[in-house]
Amino acid sequence: MSQPHAPAYRKAGVDLLAAEEVVRRLKPLAAATRVPGVESTLGGFGGFFSFPEPGGEQLLVASMDGVGTKMKVARLTGNWEGAGYDIVSHCVDDILVHAARPLFFLDYIGTARLDVDVVEAIGRGMSRACREAGCALLGGETAEMPGVYLEGEVDLVGTIVGAVRRTDILPGGRVRAGDALIGLGSAGLHTSGYSLARRVLLDDGPGRGALLGSGPGTIGEALAAPHRMYLPAVRSYLGRPELHGFAHITGGGIPGNLVRLLPEGIAAEIDATRWETPEIFREIQRRGGVADVEMHQVFNMGIGWILIVDPSVAEIWTGELNPDWGAVAIGRLVPGEWGVRLAT
Amino acid sequence: MSQPHAPAYRKAGVDLLAAEEVVRRLKPLAAATRVPGVESTLGGFGGFFSFPEPGGEQLLVASMDGVGTKMKVARLTGNWEGAGYDIVSHCVDDILVHAARPLFFLDYIGTARLDVDVVEAIGRGMSRACREAGCALLGGETAEMPGVYLEGEVDLVGTIVGAVRRTDILPGGRVRAGDALIGLGSAGLHTSGYSLARRVLLDDGPGRGALLGSGPGTIGEALAAPHRMYLPAVRSYLGRPELHGFAHITGGGIPGNLVRLLPEGIAAEIDATRWETPEIFREIQRRGGVADVEMHQVFNMGIGWILIVDPSVAEIWTGELNPDWGAVAIGRLVPGEWGVRLAT
Numbered sequence: 151m152s153q154p155h156a157p158a159y160r161k162a163g164v165d166l167l168a169a170e171e172v173v174r175r176l177k178p179l180a181a182a183t184r185v186p187g188v189e190s191t192l193g194g195f196g197g198f199f200s201f202p203e204p205g206g207e208q209l210l211v212a213s214m215d216g217v218g219t220k221m222k223v224a225r226l227t228g229n230w231e232g233a234g235y236d237i238v239s240h241c242v243d244d245i246l247v248h249a250a251r252p253l254f255f256l257d258y259i260g261t262a263r264l265d266v267d268v269v270e271a272i273g274r275g276m277s278r279a280c281r282e283a284g285c286a287l288l289g290g291e292t293a294e295m296p297g298v299y300l301e302g303e304v305d306l307v308g309t310i311v312g313a314v315r316r317t318d319i320l321p322g323g324r325v326r327a328g329d330a331l332i333g334l335g336s337a338g339l340h341t342s343g344y345s346l347a348r349r350v351l352l353d354d355g356p357g358r359g360a361l362l363g364s365g366p367g368t369i370g371e372a373l374a375a376p377h378r379m380y381l382p383a384v385r386s387y388l389g390r391p392e393l394h395g396f397a398h399i400t401g402g403g404i405p406g407n408l409v410r411l412l413p414e415g416i417a418a419e420i421d422a423t424r425w426e427t428p429e430i431f432r433e434i435q436r437r438g439g440v441a442d443v444e445m446h447q448v449f450n451m452g453i454g455w456i457l458i459v460d461p462s463v464a465e466i467w468t469g470e471l472n473p474d475w476g477a478v479a480i481g482r483l484v485p486g487e488w489g490v491r492l493a494t
Numbered sequence: 495m496s497q498p499h500a501p502a503y504r505k506a507g508v509d510l511l512a513a514e515e516v517v518r519r520l521k522p523l524a525a526a527t528r529v530p531g532v533e534s535t536l537g538g539f540g541g542f543f544s545f546p547e548p549g550g551e552q553l554l555v556a557s558m559d560g561v562g563t564k565m566k567v568a569r570l571t572g573n574w575e576g577a578g579y580d581i582v583s584h585c586v587d588d589i590l591v592h593a594a595r596p597l598f599f600l601d602y603i604g605t606a607r608l609d610v611d612v613v614e615a616i617g618r619g620m621s622r623a624c625r626e627a628g629c630a631l632l633g634g635e636t637a638e639m640p641g642v643y644l645e646g647e648v649d650l651v652g653t654i655v656g657a658v659r660r661t662d663i664l665p666g667g668r669v670r671a672g673d674a675l676i677g678l679g680s681a682g683l684h685t686s687g688y689s690l691a692r693r694v695l696l697d698d699g700p701g702r703g704a705l706l707g708s709g710p711g712t713i714g715e716a717l718a719a720p721h722r723m724y725l726p727a728v729r730s731y732l733g734r735p736e737l738h739g740f741a742h743i744t745g746g747g748i749p750g751n752l753v754r755l756l757p758e759g760i761a762a763e764i765d766a767t768r769w770e771t772p773e774i775f776r777e778i779q780r781r782g783g784v785a786d787v788e789m790h791q792v793f794n795m796g797i798g799w800i801l802i803v804d805p806s807v808a809e810i811w812t813g814e815l816n817p818d819w820g821a822v823a824i825g826r827l828v829p830g831e832w833g834v835r836l837a838t
Contacts, residue, residue, distance in 0.1 A: 168608045168610055169608075169636070171610045172608065172610055172613050172614075172636055175610065175613070175614040175617065176613070176614070176617045176634070179614075179617040179618060179620070179621035179631065180617075180621065180630075180631040180632075180633075180634075182621050182625060183621055183624040183625055183629070183630050183631040184630060185597075185598075185628055185629065185630045187597060187598075187630070188598070188630045188632065196633070197598065197600065197630075197632030197633035199597060199598050199630065199632060199655075201545065201546075201552075201554070201597065201657065202545075202546070202552050202657070208545075208546050210545070210554075210655070212598065212600055212632055212633065212653075212655065213600075213633065214600040214601070214602050214633060214634060214635050214651075214653055215602075215635050216602060216604060216635060216637045216639075218637055218639065219639055219641065219642070221639070221642055222639075222641050222642065253529075253531060253543060253545065254529075254531075254532070254541065254543050254556065256541065256556055256557075256558040256653060257558070258558050258559075258560060258602070258651045260560060260604070260649050260651070264512045264513075264516065266512055266515045266516055266519065269516050269519070269520070270516075270519040270520070270523075273519065273520045273523040273524075274523060276523070277523035277524065277526050277527055280527040281526060281527055284529055285527070285529060286524075286527050286528060286529045286531070286532045286541075286543065287523065287524040287527040288524075288532065288541030288543060288556055289524075289540070289541035289556065289557065289558060290520070290524075290558060291558050291559050291560060291651075292513070292516055293560045293562055293649075295560075295562065295563055295565070295566075295649065297563065297566050297644065297647065298563070298565055298566065298643060298644060298647040298648070298649055299642065299643060299644065299647075299649075300641065300642060300643065300644055303641065303642040303643075304642070305604050305637075305639065305642055305643075305649060307558075307602045307604070307635075307651050309556075309558055309600060309653040311543075311554070311556065311655060313545065313546070
């Protein structure tokens with residue numbers, strides 16, 4: 151926690167070069183606002199602020215995010231409640247990578263014309279997810295902006311504020327060669343890769359009503375599947391010394407998210423044959439003619455969360471997490487050229 | 495602070511009946527998520543959360559808001575930096591009504607196609623406002639959603655988290671008959687009433703390049719004027735027993751915002767002839783043929799902030815605040831039928 155302040159600027163569905171340029175330009179502007187209490191963001195899924203006293207034992211961790219282009223799927227399928235669940239779940243997972251427990255959540259719903267039923271459905275999903283996370287839906291805002299939003303479209307944005315004891319923060323400097331990687335199953339695309347998925351499966355594809363593979367579910371249902379919240383899975387491991395790090399697999403896939411946790415001189419070896427790629431990803435790959443490597447850079451490919459753990463607990467924890475969370479031993483950390491090596 | 499949890503749901507540029515219905519439907523969904531630490535929102539400009547210990551001395555106050563349709567003016571005038579300043583300033587003022595000092599701010603920028611220069615300009619404005627407020631720009635998110643936003647349009651959303659000592663919270667139950675009302679000057683429309691203003695002055699009017707009145711400024715410049723941040727004005731009065739309440743004059747004007755502070759059996763008498771209505775409001779009224787009463791329900795009409803104070807300090811504080819903040823004695827509280835009576 152001694153690095154200089156790096157603000158938690160991120161991207162959603164933004165082309166990578168522009169996103170990097172955004173971060174490059176906003177970083178000094180954010181750094182100029184540093185006040186007592188601001189602490190390093192450790193790679194940027196959440197911003198850290200020590201409260202009530204600067205440098206204190208408890209830190210607040212805050213993150214703001216949007217559902218992204220999955221909102222188009224919510225509109226197509228009418229599953230607005232799912233979007234409400236998604237935004238809370240995504241935000242909870244984003245600060246959980248730092249071992250933070252959520253305290254409260256706020257939402258913003260922007261649209262051209264307010265549809266009260268849509269807002270209520272989103273609210274139902276947010277309320278359900280907040281109850282699952284044990285965090286309060288503390289407030290929100292709805293805005294009607296006909297000249298800004300396309301008719302019928304909705305943007306949904308959330309802010310989560312959580313807390314973590316300084317000594318429990320992940321990654322806490324214990325990530326090292328020999329560590330085991332446990333992957334937890336995803337429920338589908340979660341909230342990443344929807345621009346590509348929509349183009350291949352909807353715009354240029356069979357459409358949302360078509361069966362996925364041999365069914366019984368449809369493509370629309372698979373695309374609307376909820377973003378899984380991993381807090382209930384890993385809650386009992388928080389603060390355990392054998393837990394070295396978490397990766398939330400969002401845009402960038404396993405390589406893009408896991409690499410942020412690796413120290414110099416450490417490589418992650420992932421064996422993607424250890425789990426079965428869910429049908430929705432195979433359908434996208436088949437119809438889009440997308441290469442393996444690109445698939446893994448855009449989608450979670452069936453693994454939504456990774457625990458980096460001491461090898462002494464790997465087998466036990468995998469066994470504990472397997473029944474409900476589809477836990478699989480997916481690889482390990484080794485000395486070598488920094489990066490993620492993925493065998494498909 | 496003993497009322498049941500009422501979530502801080504608000505509206506921006508939304509028709510009033512739909513907005514009330516939204517609040518009615520979301521309230522129970524938010525209430526169902528109540529956890530230890532959640533405290534009453536006292537009328538809803540911010541949500542209260544006691545941290546680190548539930549029921550403790552310090553409370554976090556959080557609020558999330560968007561710039562609203564003023565974003566259309568930012569696009570027309572190219573004054574994106576102003577929009578960045580506006581969102582921080584608006585959020586700071588929203589929790590300042592509860593006497594909370596800002597700790598940190600997060601932003602969300604949604605658009606069809608990311609323009610790095612636009613994002614940077616917004617960032618400059620946010621950084622400047624955060625430095626003025628003494629709060630940290632802790633993080634943010636940019637999202638590119640071509641199917642949701644109209645080409646070239648931007649939505650800008652902010653979340654502020656501040657803190658207040660429980661004993662300092664406003665309004666703290668001291669608002670009473672005899673209290674004096676001190677109004678502080680606004681810098682223009684701030685972030686309210688832009689749908690009406692744009693229609694009258696731009697779409698059906700002379701356009702942004704036309705001179706406002708006899709000039710020298712243009713209508714576009716007047717519409718893009720920044721949302722004034724009142725924290726520097728009132729910082730030294732926070733915690734003073736003679737300070738009974740604050741009203742942030744946003745959508746709903748003086749009547750809509752002041753009325754939320756009045757106890758049963760108390761009326762506010764405002765004499766709107768005590769200050770000069772700025773030219774921009776007179777221009778809107780003249781061109782739109784808008785009645786006085788409607789003008790006051792939509793716009794701040796030149797008063798962006800009201801202090802409700804003990805009459806013993808009214809003259810001194812007005813004198814102290816007059817030179818920099820255009821402070822004027824605008825009225826008082828009297829026993830009578832609950833509501834705001836405004837003489838124009």
